[in-house]
């Protein structure tokens with residue numbers, strides 16, 4: 001039976017507690033860190049001549065969809081009533097939002113070393129020790145809004161700009177793609193200054209700390225951001241019912257710079273034996289509520 | 291740093307591949323296909339990391355190719371900036387060092403070896419020619435030096451690198 005992913009701001013107190021408890025239990029079992037590792041392993045940048053499935057690539061959406069499904073299943077093995085909430089950052093835009101409350105994500109990092117000191121993922125509570133990081137600190141870090149050089153979360157207009165594009169993705173199918181919903185929502189640009197980050201990327205930048213680097217999954221807000229990104233992919237499909245739901249339809253040929261570097265619609269997407277085409281529909285697994 | 295970097299079988303950018311005639315590395319797809327041939331259960335999904343620790347498996351099959359896909363004519367990504375100098379400096383109290391190692395280690399990520407206080411900083415090339423570091427995955431810099439300084443800025447005064455690469 002399909003379950004419902006809710007907006008984090010409409011979770012009841014009990015729902016918040018069950019989600020947090022399940023995440024902590026997954027961490028205690030060592031399974032959470034497997035997700036952190038997997039995301040690090042699959043981060044392949046587009047200047048490298050090898051296959052990219054997770055970032056700077058058309059399969060950014062389906063790869064993370066499957067990654068979320070795996071995570072949610074792992075949580076549900078602990079508590080079958082738990083789903084991954086989503087964070088609509090076009091609405092909940094402030095470090096004072098309930099998202100960052102003591103009973104959900106906890107608050108910002110402190111100024112001196114960006115260490116998160118409140119909530120369930122604060123180091124001092126003993127349940128959240130970083131094991132798979134690119135820095136040596138064992139504590140979770142955040143730098144919400146980057147106060148020393150402030151920037152805002154992406155806006156409704158930023159999302160609308162991506163949503164209006166009728167093409168799923170365009171050559172060269174990487175971070176340079178000049179058009180296409182995928183790159184506009186993933187958020188790579190050739191701009192400089194604060195305009196360089198859009199949408200998904202900008203959220204990682206705004207949260208800062210662990211969310212900025214290779215170990216971004218160490219911050220559980222990773223999942224809430226990606227659930228919203230996944231919801232936006234649904235919205236784009238509804239808005240453009242006549243567009244190809246995924247591109248490229250076929251693998252780029254040997255003459256292309258992207259030969260063997262991106263996954264076409266019917267090619268398997270590592271590490272799973274699943275194709276982007278298999279992930280276009282998810283209504284039997286989950287739906288998004290308000 | 292080696293184990294992590296080896297597990298994904300890093301492949302040098304084309305610019306680095308050309309002079310030494312390195313064979314193309316097997317694609318992740320192929321390794322996963324091989325995994326299935328080996329009969330690894332789907333429940334071992336999360337062990338994917340350990341799969342990558344295996345030696346690179348030979349390619350099982352050629353992927354389908356769209357014959358009518360036109361050549362893109364784009365410049366090759368990841369072309370090294372000519373003559374980017376090595377560096378060794380103190381920056382905000384941290385010692386940052388870097389040198390191009392593409393000629394002697396074509397598998398070095400980004401073609402460079404960069405350290406902060408002696409600990410390796412993972413660098414990757416972006417298709418626009420810039421460098422991304424493991425500390426900041428969302429902004430690329432024109433040179434390895436700029437990426438290293440930015441990583442120090444982001445680390446702040448009290449954090450060090452773990453030495454973990456990409």
Ligand SMILES: [Cu+2]
Pocket residue numbers: 200204225226
């Ligand atoms: Cu992300």
